[in-house]
Amino acid sequence: MALIFDSWLKLWMLSTRPVVLDWIDEIEAEVLSWEGITGTLHQYGGLQFNLGKVEIGHIHSNGIMDVLFSRQFKQELMKEGQIEDHHLFTKSGWISFLISSEEDKNYAKYLLGLSYERELHKAKRGSLVNPFV
Amino acid sequence: MNRILSKSPVFNGFFFSNLFAFLIIWISGHIEIESKTMIYSEFVILPLLMGMISIWFWRNLQLKGRTITGYSCVNGLLAILLSSVFLKEGVICLLIVSPLIFSFIITGAFIGRTILRKNSQKLNVSVFSLLVVLFVTDAVQEHHYENMVADEVIIHASPAEIWKNVVAFAPIREKNNYWLFQIGTPSPRATTVTGYYQGAGRKCIFSNGYIFDEKIVTYQENKDLTFDITGQPRDPEIMGHIDILRGQFLLKDNGNGTTTLIGNSWYRLYVFPTWYYDIWARSITRNVHLRVMEHIKQLSEKK
Numbered sequence: 001m002a003l004i005f006d007s008w009l010k011l012w013m014l015s016t017r018p019v020v021l022d023w024i025d026e027i028e029a030e031v032l033s034w035e036g037i038t039g040t041l042h043q044y045g046g047l048q049f050n051l052g053k054v055e056i057g058h059i060h061s062n063g064i065m066d067v068l069f070s071r072q073f074k075q076e077l078m079k080e081g082q083i084e085d086h087h088l089f090t091k092s093g094w095i096s097f098l099i100s101s102e103e104d105k106n107y108a109k110y111l112l113g114l115s116y117e118r119e120l121h122k123a124k125r126g127s128l129v130n131p132f133v
Numbered sequence: 134m135n136r137i138l139s140k141s142p143v144f145n146g147f148f149f150s151n152l153f154a155f156l157i158i159w160i161s162g163h164i165e166i167e168s169k170t171m172i173y174s175e176f177v178i179l180p181l182l183m184g185m186i187s188i189w190f191w192r193n194l195q196l197k198g199r200t201i202t203g204y205s206c207v208n209g210l211l212a213i214l215l216s217s218v219f220l221k222e223g224v225i226c227l228l229i230v231s232p233l234i235f236s237f238i239i240t241g242a243f244i245g246r247t248i249l250r251k252n253s254q255k256l257n258v259s260v261f262s263l264l265v266v267l268f269v270t271d272a273v274q275e276h277h278y279e280n281m282v283a284d285e286v287i288i289h290a291s292p293a294e295i296w297k298n299v300v301a302f303a304p305i306r307e308k309n310n311y312w313l314f315q316i317g318t319p320s321p322r323a324t325t326v327t328g329y330y331q332g333a334g335r336k337c338i339f340s341n342g343y344i345f346d347e348k349i350v351t352y353q354e355n356k357d358l359t360f361d362i363t364g365q366p367r368d369p370e371i372m373g374h375i376d377i378l379r380g381q382f383l384l385k386d387n388g389n390g391t392t393t394l395i396g397n398s399w400y401r402l403y404v405f406p407t408w409y410y411d412i413w414a415r416s417i418t419r420n421v422h423l424r425v426m427e428h429i430k431q432l433s434e435k436k
Contacts, residue, residue: 003244004236004240007235007236007240007243008236010198010202011239014199014203014206018199021199022197022198022199024198025197028198039247040247041247061198
Protein backbone atom coordinates (compact mmCIF):
# COMPACT_ATOMS: atom_id res chain seq x y z
CA MET A 1 0.00 0.00 0.00
CA ALA A 2 2.90 2.34 0.73
CA LEU A 3 4.14 1.92 -2.84
CA ILE A 4 0.69 2.81 -4.14
CA PHE A 5 0.55 5.83 -1.89
CA ASP A 6 3.92 6.92 -3.22
CA SER A 7 2.60 6.54 -6.80
CA TRP A 8 -0.17 8.91 -5.81
CA LEU A 9 2.42 11.34 -4.54
CA LYS A 10 4.18 11.10 -7.93
CA LEU A 11 0.90 11.79 -9.71
CA TRP A 12 0.22 14.71 -7.39
CA MET A 13 3.68 16.19 -7.91
CA LEU A 14 3.44 15.67 -11.68
CA SER A 15 0.33 17.83 -11.75
CA THR A 16 1.43 20.43 -9.18
CA ARG A 17 5.27 20.65 -9.01
CA PRO A 18 6.84 18.34 -11.61
CA VAL A 19 10.25 19.95 -11.07
CA VAL A 20 10.46 18.16 -7.69
CA LEU A 21 10.46 14.84 -9.57
CA ASP A 22 13.39 16.12 -11.65
CA TRP A 23 15.31 17.12 -8.52
CA ILE A 24 14.73 13.65 -7.07
CA ASP A 25 16.09 12.18 -10.33
CA GLU A 26 19.19 14.39 -10.08
CA ILE A 27 19.83 13.43 -6.47
CA GLU A 28 19.31 9.77 -7.37
CA ALA A 29 21.75 9.94 -10.30
CA GLU A 30 24.44 11.54 -8.17
CA VAL A 31 24.03 9.38 -5.07
CA LEU A 32 23.95 6.18 -7.11
CA SER A 33 27.31 7.19 -8.62
CA TRP A 34 28.97 7.03 -5.16
CA GLU A 35 30.96 3.87 -4.56
CA GLY A 36 28.99 1.06 -2.94
CA ILE A 37 25.61 2.81 -3.12
CA THR A 38 22.58 0.96 -4.47
CA GLY A 39 18.99 2.08 -4.86
CA THR A 40 15.87 0.13 -3.86
CA LEU A 41 12.20 0.88 -3.25
CA HIS A 42 11.61 2.01 0.32
CA GLN A 43 9.20 -0.13 2.33
CA TYR A 44 7.00 2.90 3.05
CA GLY A 45 7.19 4.16 -0.53
CA GLY A 46 9.92 6.17 -2.22
CA LEU A 47 13.50 5.72 -3.25
CA GLN A 48 15.96 4.25 -0.76
CA PHE A 49 19.75 4.52 -0.85
CA ASN A 50 21.82 1.77 0.71
CA LEU A 51 25.51 1.34 1.43
CA GLY A 52 25.80 -2.40 1.41
CA LYS A 53 22.93 -3.51 3.61
CA VAL A 54 22.72 -0.25 5.57
CA GLU A 55 20.20 2.42 4.57
CA ILE A 56 21.66 5.93 4.44
CA GLY A 57 18.37 7.65 3.59
CA HIS A 58 15.28 7.71 1.41
CA ILE A 59 13.20 10.22 -0.52
CA HIS A 60 9.40 10.09 -0.75
CA SER A 61 7.96 11.28 -4.06
CA ASN A 62 6.56 14.48 -2.55
CA GLY A 63 10.14 15.61 -1.89
CA ILE A 64 10.39 14.67 1.78
CA MET A 65 13.77 13.11 2.43
CA ASP A 66 14.58 11.12 5.56
CA VAL A 67 18.19 10.51 6.56
CA LEU A 68 19.63 8.58 9.49
CA PHE A 69 22.28 10.11 11.75
CA SER A 70 23.25 9.60 15.35
CA ARG A 71 21.07 11.56 17.76
CA GLN A 72 24.00 13.67 18.79
CA PHE A 73 24.92 14.60 15.22
CA LYS A 74 21.26 15.30 14.48
CA GLN A 75 21.25 17.91 17.26
CA GLU A 76 24.31 19.57 15.69
CA LEU A 77 22.63 19.63 12.27
CA MET A 78 19.41 21.03 13.72
CA LYS A 79 21.37 24.17 14.61
CA GLU A 80 21.75 24.91 10.89
CA GLY A 81 17.98 25.39 10.92
CA GLN A 82 17.31 23.47 7.72
CA ILE A 83 16.20 20.08 8.95
CA GLU A 84 13.44 18.86 11.21
CA ASP A 85 12.80 15.84 13.38
CA HIS A 86 11.66 12.83 11.36
CA HIS A 87 7.96 13.25 10.50
CA LEU A 88 7.14 10.08 12.51
CA PHE A 89 10.13 9.04 14.65
CA THR A 90 10.82 12.34 16.34
CA LYS A 91 13.02 10.95 19.16
CA SER A 92 15.31 8.96 16.87
CA GLY A 93 18.42 9.99 14.90
CA TRP A 94 16.29 10.21 11.76
CA ILE A 95 15.80 13.65 10.27
CA SER A 96 13.33 14.92 7.67
CA PHE A 97 14.05 17.53 5.05
CA LEU A 98 11.62 18.89 2.48
CA ILE A 99 13.13 19.49 -0.95
CA SER A 100 11.28 22.47 -2.36
CA SER A 101 13.93 24.49 -4.20
CA GLU A 102 17.15 24.13 -6.20
CA GLU A 103 19.17 24.97 -3.06
CA ASP A 104 17.26 22.33 -1.12
CA LYS A 105 18.24 19.80 -3.77
CA ASN A 106 21.90 20.57 -3.14
CA TYR A 107 21.43 20.50 0.62
CA ALA A 108 19.71 17.10 0.27
CA LYS A 109 22.79 15.75 -1.52
CA TYR A 110 24.96 17.22 1.23
CA LEU A 111 22.91 15.47 3.92
CA LEU A 112 23.01 12.14 2.11
CA GLY A 113 26.76 12.66 1.64
CA LEU A 114 27.17 13.16 5.41
CA SER A 115 25.24 9.98 6.13
CA TYR A 116 27.31 8.13 3.50
CA GLU A 117 30.59 9.35 5.02
CA ARG A 118 29.37 8.37 8.47
CA GLU A 119 28.58 4.82 7.38
CA LEU A 120 31.88 4.55 5.49
CA HIS A 121 33.73 5.77 8.57
CA LYS A 122 31.92 3.22 10.73
CA ALA A 123 32.96 0.49 8.32
CA LYS A 124 36.59 1.61 8.29
CA ARG A 125 36.69 1.69 12.09
CA GLY A 126 35.96 -2.00 11.95
CA SER A 127 32.42 -1.69 13.16
CA LEU A 128 30.34 -4.85 13.19
CA VAL A 129 28.41 -3.36 10.33
CA ASN A 130 30.22 -4.03 7.09
CA PRO A 131 28.41 -1.89 4.54
CA PHE A 132 29.64 -3.90 1.58
CA VAL A 133 28.25 -7.20 2.81
CA MET B 134 7.56 -10.50 -33.61
CA ASN B 135 9.81 -7.95 -35.32
CA ARG B 136 6.97 -7.18 -37.72
CA ILE B 137 4.74 -6.16 -34.83
CA LEU B 138 7.45 -4.17 -33.08
CA SER B 139 7.43 -0.51 -33.95
CA LYS B 140 10.64 1.51 -34.22
CA SER B 141 9.35 3.65 -31.39
CA PRO B 142 9.97 2.07 -27.97
CA VAL B 143 7.47 4.51 -26.45
CA PHE B 144 4.73 3.23 -28.76
CA ASN B 145 5.77 -0.37 -28.11
CA GLY B 146 5.48 0.21 -24.38
CA PHE B 147 1.91 1.45 -24.75
CA PHE B 148 0.91 -1.10 -27.38
CA PHE B 149 2.29 -4.30 -25.86
CA SER B 150 1.24 -3.55 -22.30
CA ASN B 151 -2.34 -2.90 -23.44
CA LEU B 152 -2.31 -5.87 -25.79
CA PHE B 153 -1.12 -8.08 -22.95
CA ALA B 154 -3.81 -6.73 -20.61
CA PHE B 155 -6.61 -7.32 -23.11
CA LEU B 156 -5.40 -10.82 -23.94
CA ILE B 157 -5.35 -11.69 -20.24
CA ILE B 158 -8.82 -10.21 -19.68
CA TRP B 159 -10.09 -12.16 -22.68
CA ILE B 160 -8.55 -15.42 -21.45
CA SER B 161 -9.67 -14.90 -17.86
CA GLY B 162 -13.18 -14.21 -19.15
CA HIS B 163 -13.16 -17.76 -20.44
CA ILE B 164 -11.75 -19.46 -17.36
CA GLU B 165 -13.54 -17.53 -14.61
CA ILE B 166 -16.26 -19.42 -12.82
CA GLU B 167 -18.35 -16.30 -12.36
CA SER B 168 -18.05 -14.23 -15.56
CA LYS B 169 -19.95 -11.34 -13.96
CA THR B 170 -17.24 -10.84 -11.35
CA MET B 171 -14.29 -8.55 -11.98
CA ILE B 172 -11.51 -9.81 -9.79
CA TYR B 173 -8.71 -8.28 -7.73
CA SER B 174 -6.09 -9.34 -10.27
CA GLU B 175 -7.71 -7.44 -13.11
CA PHE B 176 -7.44 -4.16 -11.23
CA VAL B 177 -4.21 -4.72 -9.31
CA ILE B 178 -1.88 -7.34 -10.80
CA LEU B 179 -2.70 -6.56 -14.42
CA PRO B 180 -1.91 -2.81 -14.14
CA LEU B 181 1.28 -3.72 -12.24
CA LEU B 182 2.28 -6.03 -15.10
CA MET B 183 1.33 -3.35 -17.64
CA GLY B 184 3.67 -0.91 -15.91
CA MET B 185 6.46 -3.48 -15.90
CA ILE B 186 5.96 -4.38 -19.57
CA SER B 187 5.98 -0.75 -20.64
CA ILE B 188 9.14 0.06 -18.68
CA TRP B 189 10.87 -2.93 -20.29
CA PHE B 190 10.29 -1.35 -23.71
CA TRP B 191 11.44 2.04 -22.38
CA ARG B 192 14.51 0.64 -20.57
CA ASN B 193 17.10 2.20 -22.91
CA LEU B 194 15.47 5.63 -23.11
CA GLN B 195 16.91 6.94 -19.81
CA LEU B 196 13.49 8.35 -18.93
CA LYS B 197 13.17 10.77 -16.05
CA GLY B 198 10.81 9.99 -13.16
CA ARG B 199 8.38 12.67 -14.32
CA THR B 200 8.29 11.20 -17.85
CA ILE B 201 7.72 7.66 -16.58
CA THR B 202 4.86 8.94 -14.41
CA GLY B 203 3.39 10.89 -17.35
CA TYR B 204 3.73 7.99 -19.78
CA SER B 205 2.17 5.65 -17.23
CA CYS B 206 -0.81 8.00 -16.99
CA VAL B 207 -1.15 7.94 -20.78
CA ASN B 208 -0.93 4.16 -20.64
CA GLY B 209 -3.69 4.08 -18.01
CA LEU B 210 -5.84 6.42 -20.08
CA LEU B 211 -5.40 4.17 -23.12
CA ALA B 212 -6.41 1.11 -21.08
CA ILE B 213 -9.48 2.95 -19.77
CA LEU B 214 -10.48 4.14 -23.27
CA LEU B 215 -10.04 0.65 -24.68
CA SER B 216 -12.14 -0.76 -21.82
CA SER B 217 -14.96 1.62 -22.68
CA VAL B 218 -14.84 0.47 -26.30
CA PHE B 219 -14.25 -3.27 -25.96
CA LEU B 220 -15.56 -4.09 -22.48
CA LYS B 221 -18.50 -1.65 -22.84
CA GLU B 222 -17.84 -0.12 -19.45
CA GLY B 223 -19.65 3.10 -18.60
CA VAL B 224 -18.05 6.50 -17.99
CA ILE B 225 -18.82 6.63 -14.26
CA CYS B 226 -17.55 3.12 -13.80
CA LEU B 227 -14.30 4.03 -15.54
CA LEU B 228 -14.03 7.19 -13.48
CA ILE B 229 -14.27 5.09 -10.31
CA VAL B 230 -11.71 2.56 -11.51
CA SER B 231 -9.19 5.10 -12.86
CA PRO B 232 -7.41 5.94 -9.54
CA LEU B 233 -6.69 2.24 -9.09
CA ILE B 234 -5.45 1.76 -12.66
CA PHE B 235 -3.21 4.85 -12.67
CA SER B 236 -1.60 4.13 -9.32
CA PHE B 237 -0.85 0.47 -10.07
CA ILE B 238 0.54 1.18 -13.56
CA ILE B 239 2.86 3.84 -12.10
CA THR B 240 3.87 1.47 -9.30
CA GLY B 241 4.51 -1.33 -11.81
CA ALA B 242 6.68 0.95 -13.94
CA PHE B 243 8.85 2.02 -10.99
CA ILE B 244 9.11 -1.52 -9.59
CA GLY B 245 10.11 -2.60 -13.10
CA ARG B 246 12.74 0.12 -13.32
CA THR B 247 14.27 -0.99 -10.01
CA ILE B 248 14.31 -4.63 -11.11
CA LEU B 249 15.83 -3.81 -14.50
CA ARG B 250 18.60 -1.84 -12.79
CA LYS B 251 19.63 -4.97 -10.94
CA ASN B 252 20.27 -6.41 -14.40
CA SER B 253 19.27 -9.91 -13.39
CA GLN B 254 17.37 -11.87 -16.01
CA LYS B 255 16.48 -14.45 -13.37
CA LEU B 256 14.89 -11.79 -11.15
CA ASN B 257 12.94 -10.26 -14.07
CA VAL B 258 11.48 -13.61 -15.03
CA SER B 259 10.72 -14.64 -11.44
CA VAL B 260 8.83 -11.45 -10.56
CA PHE B 261 6.88 -11.52 -13.81
CA SER B 262 6.07 -15.23 -13.44
CA LEU B 263 5.05 -14.77 -9.80
CA LEU B 264 2.57 -12.05 -10.77
CA VAL B 265 1.14 -14.21 -13.56
CA VAL B 266 0.74 -17.15 -11.15
CA LEU B 267 -0.99 -14.85 -8.63
CA PHE B 268 -3.29 -13.69 -11.39
CA VAL B 269 -4.29 -17.19 -12.45
CA THR B 270 -4.74 -18.33 -8.82
CA ASP B 271 -7.03 -15.39 -8.15
CA ALA B 272 -8.95 -15.95 -11.40
CA VAL B 273 -9.92 -19.54 -10.56
CA GLN B 274 -10.93 -18.80 -6.97
CA GLU B 275 -14.50 -18.09 -5.90
CA HIS B 276 -15.22 -14.45 -5.05
CA HIS B 277 -18.07 -13.53 -2.79
CA TYR B 278 -18.50 -10.33 -0.80
CA GLU B 279 -21.60 -9.01 0.92
CA ASN B 280 -21.94 -6.01 3.18
CA MET B 281 -24.54 -3.82 4.85
CA VAL B 282 -24.85 -0.05 5.25
CA ALA B 283 -26.97 1.55 7.97
CA ASP B 284 -28.00 5.19 8.34
CA GLU B 285 -30.38 7.06 10.56
CA VAL B 286 -32.19 10.38 10.74
CA ILE B 287 -34.26 11.98 13.47
CA ILE B 288 -37.71 13.06 12.33
CA HIS B 289 -39.95 15.44 14.29
CA ALA B 290 -43.08 13.35 13.82
CA SER B 291 -44.68 10.22 15.27
CA PRO B 292 -44.04 6.75 13.78
CA ALA B 293 -47.64 6.69 12.47
CA GLU B 294 -47.12 9.97 10.59
CA ILE B 295 -43.88 8.70 9.08
CA TRP B 296 -44.99 5.16 8.22
CA LYS B 297 -47.18 6.06 5.24
CA ASN B 298 -44.22 7.88 3.66
CA VAL B 299 -41.89 4.98 4.31
CA VAL B 300 -43.94 2.37 2.48
CA ALA B 301 -44.40 4.56 -0.62
CA PHE B 302 -43.62 8.18 -1.37
CA ALA B 303 -44.30 10.86 -3.94
CA PRO B 304 -41.52 11.78 -6.38
CA ILE B 305 -38.41 13.45 -4.94
CA ARG B 306 -37.98 16.87 -6.54
CA GLU B 307 -35.06 18.18 -4.48
CA LYS B 308 -31.77 18.91 -6.20
CA ASN B 309 -29.10 16.22 -5.91
CA ASN B 310 -26.17 17.25 -3.74
CA TYR B 311 -24.05 14.11 -4.10
CA TRP B 312 -21.47 14.56 -6.86
CA LEU B 313 -21.90 11.07 -8.34
CA PHE B 314 -25.66 11.67 -8.72
CA GLN B 315 -24.92 15.05 -10.30
CA ILE B 316 -22.75 13.48 -13.01
CA GLY B 317 -25.27 10.80 -13.92
CA THR B 318 -25.34 7.96 -11.41
CA PRO B 319 -29.01 7.04 -11.04
CA SER B 320 -30.60 8.36 -7.85
CA PRO B 321 -33.91 7.28 -6.25
CA ARG B 322 -36.93 9.24 -7.40
CA ALA B 323 -40.15 7.56 -6.20
CA THR B 324 -41.57 4.39 -4.67
CA THR B 325 -44.88 2.67 -5.33
CA VAL B 326 -46.55 -0.33 -3.67
CA THR B 327 -49.26 -2.76 -4.70
CA GLY B 328 -50.59 -3.00 -1.11
CA TYR B 329 -49.88 -2.38 2.55
CA TYR B 330 -49.20 -5.95 3.71
CA GLN B 331 -46.49 -8.60 3.84
CA GLY B 332 -45.95 -10.08 0.38
CA ALA B 333 -46.99 -6.93 -1.46
CA GLY B 334 -44.93 -5.75 -4.40
CA ARG B 335 -42.95 -2.52 -4.23
CA LYS B 336 -41.11 -0.62 -6.94
CA CYS B 337 -38.29 1.81 -6.41
CA ILE B 338 -37.95 4.09 -9.44
CA PHE B 339 -34.62 5.73 -10.18
CA SER B 340 -33.86 9.00 -12.00
CA ASN B 341 -32.96 7.40 -15.31
CA GLY B 342 -36.06 5.20 -15.35
CA TYR B 343 -34.44 2.16 -13.72
CA ILE B 344 -36.88 0.18 -11.65
CA PHE B 345 -35.95 -2.06 -8.72
CA ASP B 346 -38.66 -4.68 -8.14
CA GLU B 347 -39.12 -5.43 -4.47
CA LYS B 348 -41.23 -7.72 -2.31
CA ILE B 349 -42.21 -6.78 1.23
CA VAL B 350 -41.05 -9.59 3.54
CA THR B 351 -41.72 -7.90 6.89
CA TYR B 352 -44.60 -5.52 7.42
CA GLN B 353 -44.91 -4.40 11.04
CA GLU B 354 -46.86 -1.19 10.85
CA ASN B 355 -45.08 1.85 12.34
CA LYS B 356 -42.04 -0.31 13.16
CA ASP B 357 -40.39 -2.40 10.46
CA LEU B 358 -40.59 -2.51 6.69
CA THR B 359 -38.20 -5.03 5.16
CA PHE B 360 -38.16 -5.86 1.47
CA ASP B 361 -36.14 -8.17 -0.75
CA ILE B 362 -34.98 -6.99 -4.15
CA THR B 363 -36.42 -9.40 -6.71
CA GLY B 364 -35.32 -7.67 -9.89
CA GLN B 365 -32.77 -4.98 -10.70
CA PRO B 366 -31.52 -3.32 -13.86
CA ARG B 367 -28.24 -4.17 -15.52
CA ASP B 368 -26.24 -1.56 -17.33
CA PRO B 369 -22.58 -0.75 -18.04
CA GLU B 370 -22.46 1.62 -15.08
CA ILE B 371 -22.39 0.81 -11.39
CA MET B 372 -25.59 -1.23 -11.42
CA GLY B 373 -23.85 -4.05 -13.26
CA HIS B 374 -21.25 -4.48 -10.53
CA ILE B 375 -23.40 -4.43 -7.40
CA ASP B 376 -26.59 -6.24 -6.42
CA ILE B 377 -28.80 -4.70 -3.79
CA LEU B 378 -30.13 -7.73 -1.92
CA ARG B 379 -32.41 -6.34 0.75
CA GLY B 380 -33.63 -3.03 2.16
CA GLN B 381 -35.11 -2.16 5.51
CA PHE B 382 -36.66 0.80 7.32
CA LEU B 383 -36.94 0.67 11.11
CA LEU B 384 -38.82 3.28 13.12
CA LYS B 385 -38.01 3.91 16.79
CA ASP B 386 -40.25 6.14 18.84
CA ASN B 387 -38.00 8.35 20.95
CA GLY B 388 -40.88 9.28 23.32
CA ASN B 389 -40.33 13.03 22.91
CA GLY B 390 -42.31 13.67 19.74
CA THR B 391 -39.43 12.53 17.52
CA THR B 392 -38.77 9.24 15.76
CA THR B 393 -35.47 7.72 14.66
CA LEU B 394 -35.73 6.39 11.13
CA ILE B 395 -33.08 3.76 10.38
CA GLY B 396 -32.35 2.71 6.81
CA ASN B 397 -30.43 -0.51 6.18
CA SER B 398 -29.31 -1.97 2.85
CA TRP B 399 -27.58 -5.26 2.14
CA TYR B 400 -25.61 -5.60 -1.06
CA ARG B 401 -23.28 -7.91 -2.92
CA LEU B 402 -20.25 -6.64 -4.81
CA TYR B 403 -19.00 -8.16 -8.05
CA VAL B 404 -15.84 -6.08 -8.27
CA PHE B 405 -12.65 -6.69 -6.32
CA PRO B 406 -10.55 -5.62 -4.39
CA THR B 407 -13.28 -4.78 -1.91
CA TRP B 408 -10.95 -2.56 0.18
CA TYR B 409 -11.26 -0.13 -2.72
CA TYR B 410 -14.69 -0.74 -4.24
CA ASP B 411 -16.51 -1.04 -0.93
CA ILE B 412 -15.60 2.58 -0.20
CA TRP B 413 -17.55 3.56 -3.32
CA ALA B 414 -20.39 1.07 -2.67
CA ARG B 415 -20.84 2.41 0.87
CA SER B 416 -20.75 5.98 -0.31
CA ILE B 417 -23.34 5.43 -3.07
CA THR B 418 -25.63 3.31 -0.86
CA ARG B 419 -25.38 5.88 1.94
CA ASN B 420 -26.36 8.68 -0.42
CA VAL B 421 -29.29 6.66 -1.77
CA HIS B 422 -30.42 6.18 1.85
CA LEU B 423 -29.99 9.81 2.75
CA ARG B 424 -31.82 11.07 -0.33
CA VAL B 425 -34.82 8.86 0.46
CA MET B 426 -34.74 9.40 4.21
CA GLU B 427 -34.39 13.18 3.95
CA HIS B 428 -37.39 13.14 1.61
CA ILE B 429 -39.41 11.03 4.07
CA LYS B 430 -38.40 13.46 6.83
CA GLN B 431 -39.54 16.44 4.77
CA LEU B 432 -42.88 14.82 3.90
CA SER B 433 -43.50 13.69 7.49
CA GLU B 434 -42.65 17.03 9.10
CA LYS B 435 -44.89 18.96 6.71
CA LYS B 436 -47.85 20.22 8.71
